[in-house]
Amino acid sequence: MLRTEQSTQQLFIEVRQRTQEICVPLKVEDYGMQPSLEVSPPKWHLAHTSWFFEEFILARSAGYKRFDDDFAYLFNSYYDGIGDRIPRPDRGLMYRPTVEEIYAYRAYVDRHMSNLLEDEFTEEMKSLLHLGLNHEQQHQELLLADIKYIYGNQPLYPSYGKLNHSMDSSANKNWLSIREGVYDIGYEGNSFSYDNEHNKHKVYLQSYEISDGLVSNAEYAEFIQNGGYEDFNLWHAEGWDWIKENNVKSPMYWHWNDRSWWSYELDGFKPINLQTAVMHISFYEAVAYANWKGLRLPTEFEWEVAADQFDWGDRWEWTNSAYLPYPGYRKSAGAIGEYNGKFMVNQMVLRGGSVATSRGHSRMTYRNFFHPHLRWQFTGLRLARDKK
Amino acid sequence: MLRTEQSTQQLFIEVRQRTQEICVPLKVEDYGMQPSLEVSPPKWHLAHTSWFFEEFILARSAGYKRFDDDFAYLFNSYYDGIGDRIPRPDRGLMYRPTVEEIYAYRAYVDRHMSNLLEDEFTEEMKSLLHLGLNHEQQHQELLLADIKYIYGNQPLYPSYGKLNHSMDSSANKNWLSIREGVYDIGYEGNSFSYDNEHNKHKVYLQSYEISDGLVSNAEYAEFIQNGGYEDFNLWHAEGWDWIKENNVKSPMYWHWNDRSWWSYELDGFKPINLQTAVMHISFYEAVAYANWKGLRLPTEFEWEVAADQFDWGDRWEWTNSAYLPYPGYRKSAGAIGEYNGKFMVNQMVLRGGSVATSRGHSRMTYRNFFHPHLRWQFTGLRLARDKK
Amino acid sequence: MLRTEQSTQQLFIEVRQRTQEICVPLKVEDYGMQPSLEVSPPKWHLAHTSWFFEEFILARSAGYKRFDDDFAYLFNSYYDGIGDRIPRPDRGLMYRPTVEEIYAYRAYVDRHMSNLLEDEFTEEMKSLLHLGLNHEQQHQELLLADIKYIYGNQPLYPSYGKLNHSMDSSANKNWLSIREGVYDIGYEGNSFSYDNEHNKHKVYLQSYEISDGLVSNAEYAEFIQNGGYEDFNLWHAEGWDWIKENNVKSPMYWHWNDRSWWSYELDGFKPINLQTAVMHISFYEAVAYANWKGLRLPTEFEWEVAADQFDWGDRWEWTNSAYLPYPGYRKSAGAIGEYNGKFMVNQMVLRGGSVATSRGHSRMTYRNFFHPHLRWQFTGLRLARDKK
Amino acid sequence: MLRTEQSTQQLFIEVRQRTQEICVPLKVEDYGMQPSLEVSPPKWHLAHTSWFFEEFILARSAGYKRFDDDFAYLFNSYYDGIGDRIPRPDRGLMYRPTVEEIYAYRAYVDRHMSNLLEDEFTEEMKSLLHLGLNHEQQHQELLLADIKYIYGNQPLYPSYGKLNHSMDSSANKNWLSIREGVYDIGYEGNSFSYDNEHNKHKVYLQSYEISDGLVSNAEYAEFIQNGGYEDFNLWHAEGWDWIKENNVKSPMYWHWNDRSWWSYELDGFKPINLQTAVMHISFYEAVAYANWKGLRLPTEFEWEVAADQFDWGDRWEWTNSAYLPYPGYRKSAGAIGEYNGKFMVNQMVLRGGSVATSRGHSRMTYRNFFHPHLRWQFTGLRLARDKK
Secondary structure, three states, rough: OOOOOOHHHHHHHHHHHHHHHHHHOOOHHHHHOOOOOOOHHHHHHHHHHHHHHHHEEEEHHOOOOOOOOHHHHHHHHHHHHHOOOOOOHHHHOOOOOHHHHHHHHHHHHHHHHHHHHHHHHHHHHHHHHHHHHHHHHHHHHHHHHHHHHHOOOOOOOOOOOOOOOOOOOOOOEEEEEEEEEEEHHHHOOOOOOOOOOOOOOEEEEEEEEEEOOOOOOHHHHHHHHHOHHHHHHHHOOOOHHHHHHOOOOOOOOOOEEOOOEEEEEEOOOOOOOOOOEOOOOOHHHHHHHHHHHEEEOOOOOHHHHHHHHHHOOOOOEEEEEEEEOOOOOOOOHHHHHHHOHHOOOOEEEEEEOOOOOOOOOOOOOOOEEOOOOOOEEEEEEEEEEEEO | OOOOOOOOHHHHHHHHHHHHHHHOOOHHHHHHHOOOOOOHHHHHHHHHHHHHOOOOOHOOOOOOOOOOOOHHHHHOOOHHHHOOOOOHHHHHHHOOOOOHHHHHHHHHHHHHHHHHHOOOOOOOHHHHHHHHHHHHHHHHHHHHHHHHHHHHHHOOOOOOOOOOOOOOOOOOOEEEEOOOOEEOOOOOOOOOHHHHHHOOOEOOOOEEEEEEOOOOOEEEHHHHOHHHHHHHHHHHHHHHHHHHOOEEEEEEOOOOOOOOOOEOOOOEEEEOOOOOOOOOHHHHHHHHHHHHOOEEEOOOHHHHHHHOOOOOOOOEEEEEEOOOOOOOOOOOOOOHHHHHHHHHHOOEEEEEOOOOOOOOOOOOOOEEEEEOOOOOOOOOOEEEEEOO | OOOOOHHHHHHHHHHHHHHHHHHHOOHHHHHHOOOOOOOOOOOOHHHHHHHHHHHHOHOOOOOOOOOOOOOOHHHOOOOOOOOOOHHHHHHHHOOOOOHHHHHHHHHHHHEEEEEEEHOOHHHEEEEEEHHHHHHHHHHHHHHHHHHHHHHOOOOOOOOOOOOOOOOOOOOOOOOEEEEOOEEEEOOOOOOOOOHHOOOOOOEEEOOOOEOOOOOHHHHHHHHOOOHHHHOOOHHHHEEEEHHHHHHOOOOOEEEEEEOOOOEEOEEEEEEEOOOOOOOOOHHHHHHHHHHHOOOOOOOOOHHHHHHHHHHOOOOOOEEEEOOOOOOOOEEEEOOOHHHHHHHHHOOOOEEOOOHHHHHHHOOOOOOOOEEOOOOOOOOOOOOOEEEE | OOOOOOOOHHHHHHHHHHHHHHOOOOHHHHOOOOOOOOOHHHHHHHHHHHHHHHHHHHHOOOOOOOOOOOHHHHHOOOOOOOOOOOHHHHHHHHHOOOHHHHHHHHHHHHHHHHHHHOOOOOOOHHHHHHHHHHHHHHHHHHHHHHHHHHOOOOOOOOOOOOOEEEEEOOEEEEEEEEEEEEEEEEEOOOOOOHHOOOOOOOEEEEEEEOOOOEHHHHHHHHHHHHHHOHHHOOOOOHHHHHHHHHHOOOOOOEOOOOOEEEEEOOOOEEOOOOOOOOOOOHHHHHHHHHHHHHOEEOOHHHHHHHHOOOOOOOEEEEEEEEEOOOOOOOOOOHHHOOHHHHHHHOOOEEEEEOOOOOOOOOOOOOOOOOOOOOOOOEEOOOOOOOOO
């Protein structure tokens, strides 16, 4: 939730600057890398978030002249309503515009947005502005995940710098008990929220228990040690195929190094911190771990109902809920309507937030979503069980 | 639901014979075909359903000698708990054993099963027998779908013979109205049911309306005519990619032939019957159609709650529910536990039954499931909407 | 060379019958198999060789009515001049026409050809007839190679029956010495020959020596034993990539079985016969073996010049000559011109003949050709070296 | 041929500087691009040519300390004898070392080489030095071809600058007539030459005629205009498949733009110069053009024998000779032996040189070679015919 005490102007500047701060440690060479399909080059994020404001706000305001007409093609992510776009796998070939030109593009957009913000600003524009800022915050986290992938898959393991501190997940965890009944789910209020959090509606939950802490690296290492990746019984059929085809035997970034687990973190290659919550696991791995414990993942509803009773925000937590529309869901008109709705198939919901999530961006009703095999995000898991 | 007035013995014989009756029109050459990954050769179905009884019942009974030790490898479908198996894409290369040998295998298994059924039969065996019979009925429908695929993708369009008659879906359809509240979902009773129908549990539904009839071929043709396959706004992002990559412009088996739609049906290539329900569409197409009408698919829960108020059984109806476990779901111990649970990701639920479903096999709580892009099954759709 | 003492009529019958004799041991299920791209189903060979006579002779004779108009599409191999054809990888999906129909097709073509042969027969027809018979003989060898592939890649290893006996290659081999000078290469004469054997022309050869025997299984096993497949220095770069990607560690059909080499032969799975010539090796393997011995393959010219001084006909012998046109080469007009010329790139020449070659089919000027990685043919090698 | 009047020291400096001069117009972002498998990033060329001197000369001299031990892995191209190397498709992911570090690496190698050159220098070192310089000159041309590919496949078509001027190929061309007989082929002398130009040996040629000029853009445009890309009769079977699969309808970089042909040249996107020789065609296209004219390509021997009678050096000219060893060919010992020999399969010989070839690098006996489908090099063609 973006803080309301700020002026919109201040907020805009702060969010836009944060994106550039994230890129300070990068070298020119790093900005164009796309070592995997799901990763976008940092320069693409820088430009695409600016394109969003240009396309949806500036281009609709009188007298605005685009910075460069080609950019609509280059930096459209997935909006079919806007026109053609560069195919995702080719983003890494965008050596032009240069990094310098992209920063000039950002400055140009910022200047025109600031001018516009000083003038009268319609309610629709305001709504789009807040969407644009939340959109940019999402890309801030993607930027960090992508930089980690770029650095962490390079033999020289460059250090980027330290991320926020993770909580301790190693202490005794307690079961929170929730009683059977009808509960409210979804967002209702006056702050910003995504369309996929609506409508607020009733859900019936059976009695359940949910852990007040995340699964730690130490606990996950025990799962590996006990043959978790070799027992098909613990896995979805597609998960089993996935670990076999990709030779997956541990979370992403883990390496067995001289008799212990090390991992690449944004500040370098080092021994695993056993106390913190396991990170960079797929949905398949989260489920296999839960099965191994004789437990299960919570649904996104179980998570939301209990979330005010535990700390969250360290990891995006896989739930056992597929990403589907809430009752009464309506997508917005026009290209903005492509933001969420068209992805509501074959993805799983994650709840919470992570050490890489921008301050104030998440909330208890927030629904993140990814395909079940992806794990370059800062993902983890929390356990649940039926009430005995 | 298998009829209970029969003796188990009679039931066993009847189900086993039905499988072979389905194959009567086939030539030896047809039994080994696998023209697409999701299709299995008819001979494989014949053997695999026999293997199921051999593996899970006969092999555990005293003194049984397997028909051929290699068959466990050849005809295991997906049970990792049983050992190695032939990769699915290679099923079409199984020119040995011959068709004759496979019929001998069936006879051998039938004879030994009959002997066993005359002796004392444990409760566990009985439960496995009923699972085996329901399993074989599922394969009876798969056989018909696969034969249709094999014949319908061959330039000479051989005729197999006529399937059950479809109902008329062209008449005026009415909206059934269901009130908001808590409803019971899932199976409870003493007849056969799959583990995925359990536990029976409460679900809260918002008010909704559901059509008492299926979408007809005439209605679907109108969708095509109106550019439904060209408007990305109607489609999931993955659905849009899927129709573009596969050049999909109509349901499977439809061909534009001299100014009108024709289709391959099991009894030959002929003009579309506009009155009957549309068939062989993917989940993506079902959703795009609903979006085009400004409506939606029902969830599986909405379907189940209303199902006693409309006729069903003509098409497997796509719902907008992902295939996930019910609260309290427990998979069985051992290899049988692989039957359903390990597929509970990335698939969508279909409800109802079809013209190809074996008599007595389906029921209101039955949960069929397929990946959203598949459409060689006898799939269709029913519309729903929020209560105004 | 087809024997000239026969009447054309007798010859036609003999060749056509030989093709069917080859198929006697097959079961209906075997006729449709295509377990690898380079393999064609036996039923396809049976039909395609008949199609050749139908297309190039019968269809041009007055009053002939085709057996089935669809067959031109189904059984054209690679003649773009004739029209569309079924893509090679889909040949294995041709479960219709049935085997029975294909034999009827053969009988129909044979009957009409016999009638035609009794009438006056033009010189052009005669020339096409001889081409058709040689074409069918080529397919007789392909049939045997494909049957071996089909049976030899099936876990049950069915036995087909015994092939011609291979010579003993284990005895002391001698070096034949050829002096530097100008030699004649290519065919000149009145019997049948392919266009790629023309024009007869002069070639200058440096002094060289060539072995009078083929490399034996025992010798090749020694190469394996000495790490031949692990030393990149012995291999072409593309050969090295090929063995690594395909995990090649021995000739095709060889299996290390309980401390010794076994292989699948057409009469079953059995211990390697160490005395006979190595078989089913790629060009890459032939070259690597020669490099390991500090020797080399002969060129096709060196082979031809010396061929009257050694026995040949047991294996198709890889040469170090690329398949290229001879000086003055002219391809025939029309679709027949596609027989050879359009393949003259990226393939290597093989000389000699094999235990599977039809009697009288090969000759000293005969140029066989395959891509360097292929080895399902009956291939082997003979060594050469520069004169010291 | 490197000029002999220079001191080795001067020569070394000149060649090394030339490589860097080629890169002057590049921006940091351009150095890391690999838009196609056959293209290497400019920074890779800069480092790899330095690695060659480090690996084969400096590392064998007393007391040398490598610039960075990881570079052997990063910048080895294809020398299996040296150890592991980075897979070719991943060269584009080498964002580290940075461009700055790579220039530092070059300076480091240059400094140590200069010191070494001032000291006593063995004959073997001298021989490796000349190989290294010729190697670097080859990479200078590859650099230009790769830069052209990088810029010419980017929607913004950046301009790099002007290449050497091409000759006029539009004037009347004459047939040079060569008489049948024995000719000498290959290099003999004291200047630098590659191992693949040896041994000098005799070849017998039939009478032939060869054009004294290259095929021009105007002539090639006429071939396109006359349906050359639509007539399968003109093409190798593999060439036909290649143009169909890749939708090839003109030389690389040609675009049909407002009723005329334009192309990307290194100095920008502009109308085709009809007078100069056609460029960037595959072997398949060269052959199809010749077939269309009822003519053929010369063999590499025909080319070499006549080369002193025509101007050459504008285009690498495809010949109809496969890249094979000359009689008596011996590859060098050790890793240097991998330079040429292991590529002698599936490639075609090109003769001459191009506008991008470094001054003094080529000669009449020089054998360039590429796979027949590649065309990002500066390739063209010259016609030949049999003597009537």
